[in-house]
Amino acid sequence: QVQLVESGGGLVQVGGSLRLSCAASGRTFTSYAMGWSRQASGKEREFVAAVSWSGCNTYYADPVKGRFTISRDNAKNTVYLQMNSLKLEDTAVYYCAADHAVAGLQEGAPDYWGKGTLVTVSS
Secondary structure (H helix, E strand, O other): OEEEEEEOOEEEEOOOOEEEEEEEEEOOHHHOEEEEEEEOOOOOOEEEEEEOOOOOOEEEOHHHOOOEEEEEEOOOOEEEEEEOOOOHHHOEEEEEEEEOOHHHHHOOOOOEEOOOEEEEEEO
C-alpha cells in the first residue's frame, strides 16, 4: 500500500503562484511514477502532470504547459507541483496519484490516489 497526503492548497489571486506537495509513505517511492490530477466542481477529474520515477521525464496537460512544473525529491518521498500564472479555471481539488506507469496517471486510473487539496483562484 502507498499512502499519499497532499498539502499546500489554498486561496490565491489570478496571476499568483502556489506550490502543492504530496508526501508518500508505504512501498518504495521510486517504484512509482507520480502525478497530479484535478477535479473542478461539476466536472470530471482530469490529468494535470506526471513525472517518471527518476524525475527525468515530465508530462503535462495542454492547459497547464508552460505554467505548471512537476518535480520530485526521492530522498524525501515527496512530489511537488509548482503552479504559476494561475487562472480562474485552475480552481479545483488537486489529487496526487501514484502508478507504476505514467500511462496509468494520464488515463486517470492510477494505483493510488490521495484525498486531495483544494485550490481556489479568485479575481
